[in-house]
Amino acid sequence: MSAATTYLKDALINRRSVRKVGKSASITKEKIQEVIQTALHAPTSFNMQSGRIVVLMDGEHEKLWDIVKETLRSRVPAENFEATVERLAGFREGAGTILFFENQETIRTMQEKAPSYKDQFPFWSHQGSAMLQYAVWLTLSAEGIGASIQHYNPIIDEEVKNVWNISQDWSLVAQMPFGEAKEQAGEKAFLPSEDVVKFF
Incomplete structure (x- = not known):
């Protein structure tokens, strides 16, 4: 097995959800830009490249999680809110x-260019987003940076667009907080392989 294959296998196996992260001087804007540029090699159907990324760091990043907390305050039962705040603090x-x-304008354009596949482009868009998310996550993990995928959309969508002046054509799909890992990920459980993979 080649060194490159071993490295890829290690990256795949070691990528985990790290929900408690911290700041680190080594995690710079330049490093995250490099991670994202690498991840943009992830494939998309018809090479439509409908994914869009916004990176929030420092005070802007903290502002996002303040928005999430205040949005959830009126939605989470009072007896559960303290646990929610603790989770968000991580x-x-x-x-x-x-x-x-995902840029909906790109999807509409593709539907016009290939009308026989019109109904499929929204699904393919989300498949492309998932691959982009995974590519970013895998690359962050390979760089020793902890991360997880969160989904506080759609409840935060409008405020996020207003605060950061984001196009209404951009539909929020996921949020990925990242930083120095402050927890050890637990063991991951798997379904039996024979229930998931079939050979004929």
């Missing part, structure tokens, strides 16, 4: 958050 204390969007 994200807020990180170095930044990557917001993943």
